[in-house]
Amino acid sequence: MASPVPALEVAGLTKTFTSRKKPPVHAVRNISFTVQQREVVGLLGPNGAGKTTTIKCILGLMLPSAGTVRVMGNDLGREYRQLVRSACAVLEGSRNIYWRMTPRENLDFFTGLYGIPLQRSRPYTDHLLRVFRLEEKRLSQVQELSSGMKQKVAVACALAPRTPLVFLDEPTVGLDVETSYELRETLKGLVKEEGRTIIVSSHDMAVIQDLCRRVIIIKQGSIIVDDQVENLLQLFRTRAYRFTLSNGHDVHLEGAVARQFPGASISRTADRTELEVILPGAEDLYRFVDLVRESGLFIAGINQKEPDLEEAFLQLVRKEAQA
Amino acid sequence: MKERLTVFRAVFTRELIMMQRYLVNSISGVVTLYIVFMLLFVGARAVTGGGLVMGATTMEGLVVGYLVWMFAMMGYQELAWGIINEAQVGTLEKLYLTPVGFRWVNGFAQLSQLAVNLTLLGLVFALILLTTGVALQVDIISVVPLLLITATSAYGLGFALAGLALIHKRIQAAFQIVQFIMVAFIAAPSDAWGRLLPLNLGHRLLTSAMVDGTRIWALPPGSLLTAVLVGAGYLGLGLLVMERCERQARDRGLLGHY
Numbered sequence: 001m002a003s004p005v006p007a008l009e010v011a012g013l014t015k016t017f018t019s020r021k022k023p024p025v026h027a028v029r030n031i032s033f034t035v036q037q038r039e040v041v042g043l044l045g046p047n048g049a050g051k052t053t054t055i056k057c058i059l060g061l062m063l064p065s066a067g068t069v070r071v072m073g074n075d076l077g078r079e080y081r082q083l084v085r086s087a088c089a090v091l092e093g094s095r096n097i098y099w100r101m102t103p104r105e106n107l108d109f110f111t112g113l114y115g116i117p118l119q120r121s122r123p124y125t126d127h128l129l130r131v132f133r134l135e136e137k138r139l140s141q142v143q144e145l146s147s148g149m150k151q152k153v154a155v156a157c158a159l160a161p162r163t164p165l166v167f168l169d170e171p172t173v174g175l176d177v178e179t180s181y182e183l184r185e186t187l188k189g190l191v192k193e194e195g196r197t198i199i200v201s202s203h204d205m206a207v208i209q210d211l212c213r214r215v216i217i218i219k220q221g222s223i224i225v226d227d228q229v230e231n232l233l234q235l236f237r238t239r240a241y242r243f244t245l246s247n248g249h250d251v252h253l254e255g256a257v258a259r260q261f262p263g264a265s266i267s268r269t270a271d272r273t274e275l276e277v278i279l280p281g282a283e284d285l286y287r288f289v290d291l292v293r294e295s296g297l298f299i300a301g302i303n304q305k306e307p308d309l310e311e312a313f314l315q316l317v318r319k320e321a322q323a
Numbered sequence: 324m325k326e327r328l329t330v331f332r333a334v335f336t337r338e339l340i341m342m343q344r345y346l347v348n349s350i351s352g353v354v355t356l357y358i359v360f361m362l363l364f365v366g367a368r369a370v371t372g373g374g375l376v377m378g379a380t381t382m383e384g385l386v387v388g389y390l391v392w393m394f395a396m397m398g399y400q401e402l403a404w405g406i407i408n409e410a411q412v413g414t415l416e417k418l419y420l421t422p423v424g425f426r427w428v429n430g431f432a433q434l435s436q437l438a439v440n441l442t443l444l445g446l447v448f449a450l451i452l453l454t455t456g457v458a459l460q461v462d463i464i465s466v467v468p469l470l471l472i473t474a475t476s477a478y479g480l481g482f483a484l485a486g487l488a489l490i491h492k493r494i495q496a497a498f499q500i501v502q503f504i505m506v507a508f509i510a511a512p513s514d515a516w517g518r519l520l521p522l523n524l525g526h527r528l529l530t531s532a533m534v535d536g537t538r539i540w541a542l543p544p545g546s547l548l549t550a551v552l553v554g555a556g557y558l559g560l561g562l563l564v565m566e567r568c569e570r571q572a573r574d575r576g577l578l579g580h581y
């Protein structure tokens with residue numbers, strides 16, 4: 001059997017914004033990646049890395065300066081209408097939906113926009129209203145809903161046309177911890193149930209770690225990491241340590257650690273100091289131990305810390321900055 | 324084809340819903356248009372005893388001129404502000420995500436709006452006729468097509484300005500001014516050049532139909548054809564400008580960055 005067509009193929013994607021007055025902005029530089037069907041991929045990167053630009057170029061909302069994009073085998077330049085049939089999105093930083101309409105009306109409109117008649121879209125949009133717990137509010141205007149609910153409606157509207165590929169650009173931005181969690185759980189459930197291909201960009205590591213098996217980290221327009229989340233965590237598992245130092249505190253030591261081991265976190269209890277550091281190589285470990293010895297404190301315990309994606313991300317982005 | 328029909332239904336439903344939600348605005352719009360006309364009417368009668376406002380020499384002429392202006396302005400405003408509003412609140416980009424293409428979505432929206440505008444227009448018009456005692460021939464079969472032919476050039480202006488405003492926000496300031504320039508277009512003499520202005524010749528033909536009672540098929544065919552061509556010309560030009568601006572906007576990433 002032939003292998004199924006990838007959900008998304010991006011090759012050499014480049015976007016440079018030019019304008020007369022300002023110097024050109026190289027927002028995306030020669031990015032290539034492939035996403036297989038049913039994959040859920042996280043798009044990470046600091047502010048201004050080029051995530052949104054990448055997504056909008058793929059969807060044809062911005063014109064790429066160079067490169068090719070295929071969604072379910074449809075070429076961005078030549079088969080745009082087919083491409084749109086296969087992809088939908090929640091876009092960053094905008095409303096995405098009509099605030100003067102109800103969730104129900106928005107869902108009907110945005111499925112209609114994809115050419116799906118009501119009798120075909122309703123069963124699924126009813127289902128979405130249920131799983132996002134919007135049923136009660138389905139007849140209130142969106143402007144009267146809380147920001148969490150508004151965001152849920154926007155996400156539901158992006159899922160409603162049942163396109164095989166869905167982009168979620170910062171779907172949880174501005175939501176409180178609990179609402180973000182709830183939205184995440186709902187998405188997780190849907191992802192599991194439907195097996196769609198989803199690309200999520202977020203600054204919230206919990207979102208990525210929860211939903212995605214694979215992450216692509218972009219920095220200054222280039223991909224610096226493209227790997228399974230599990231592999232990244234594994235990479236850092238062996239390097240993240242928690243030291244408990246007894247015999248009091250030493251301001252001098254704390255300063256030196258903070259300077260020499262970026263990302264280290266320091267906390268104090270009554271007569272102990274807790275240091276969490278990432279020590280990438282053996283020589284870093286020796287250097288660290290030397291520092292402690294000079295300070296006159298004792299190492300009372302060493303634990304290997306369970307790393308999280310946030311730390312891995314920060315380390316990777318910082319390392320790239322030093323290189 | 325079936326897909327387009329579904330999209331049309333969705334867009335039409337949206338327009339109806341929005342009209343309901345903004346009912347107060349619609350009503351106050353109608354009332355404002357009516358009051359503005361009455362001021363013109365009373366003023367014209369006091370100052371000149373006859374007319375000579377908006378290039379009209381009679382009260383009947385004034386009503387027809389105002390009718391054309393109202394209709395042109397409604398379509399133009401809806402188009403220009405509609406697109407800019409959607410860019411501002413951030414729904415415009417989502418309208419590009421449709422397999423039939425944004426052009427159709429926008430076209431359907433304007434078409435739906437047209438129906439709404441004709442209704443509102445009819446309302447103001449009826450009010451005006453009732454309260455001023457001006458008598459006009461309202462032969463729907465002649466009047467509505469002539470109105471549509473006349474207003475196509477206003478749509479052209481709407482497309483062009485909306486497109487330009489997508490790229491240069493400041494163009495928005497010109498939106499209002501154009502509404503008044505339209506008065507000048509209507510009032511200008513319909514000589515060899517004047518009739519090539521937007522709205523001008525259409526207005527003349529409409530006057531002929533409504534004041535003199537000429538049926539549309541009895542109008543001079545040359546003039547009718549010219550009016551159609553002028554309308555189509557402005558519309559085409561407007562669409563062209565819109566298209567080019569839209570490409571620019573996509574290149575510079577301005578569709579969602581308003």
Ligand SMILES: Nc1ncnc2c1ncn2[C@@H]1O[C@H](COP(=O)(O)OP(=O)(O)OP(=O)(O)O)[C@@H](O)[C@H]1O
Nearest residue numbers: 017025027046047048049050051052053575576577
């Ligand atoms: N329309 C535009 N015109 C000019 N420059 C732009 C435009 N849109 C984005 N940029 C620039 O391109 C770069 C990438 O921006 P982009 O919005 O893609 O980043 P991002 O990764 O989505 O960031 P964030 O996490 O803040 O959303 C930035 O330097 C940004 O200033």
Ligand SMILES: [Mg+2]
Nearest residue numbers: 051052053092
């Ligand atoms: Mg972004």
